Amino acid sequence: MGTLFYDGADGFTFDDRVLAHLQAVIATKLRRREGFLLLWMDRTAAPDATLRSIWLDPSISLQFVFAHPTLPELNRDWLTILTEKANGNGGLHLDDDLRAEIREEVPEGTYRSARKRVVD
Incomplete structure (x- = not known):
């Protein structure tokens, strides 16, 4: 389990795979000076x-600490989903179902196919 340290807080734990995907999306948003x-x-x-929520802004200190010395491989589909959510009005809501797929507890594509059924 990795930890996201935010603005001097004790830290929030996430699976390393989830944290790596969050890091990629958050870094992109903050590099563009976009808070969310x-x-x-x-x-x-x-x-x-x-239920936790934090406002991420380029002016607030943020640190990602991983449990393992190498970053997990990033999945483009998951990055797309997380980026779409981060760009939405409701912010990046990291659903339990998506987290389970990223942690490889359910087959890849499960979240996306379930999301399509809800939208249809």
Whole structure:
């Protein structure tokens, strides 16, 4: 598990694969000087999940710390989905289903096919 340290906070843990994809999307947005909202269900802080949200802005300190010495391979489809979400009005809502696919707990493409069914 990697950790996202944000503005002096204790840190938020994510699977290294998830964190690597977040890092790529966040770095792109901040490099363009675009702030946005990141939301996720934090299941590490308490017995019950807590909805967390942070405003990411180029002026706020941010650090990514990975548990392993090499970054996981990035998946272009997941980056596209995360970027689309980050560019939307609701911010980047990191759904549990997408996180499960990125962690390889469900087959690749599961999130996208489920999303198409909801939209249709």
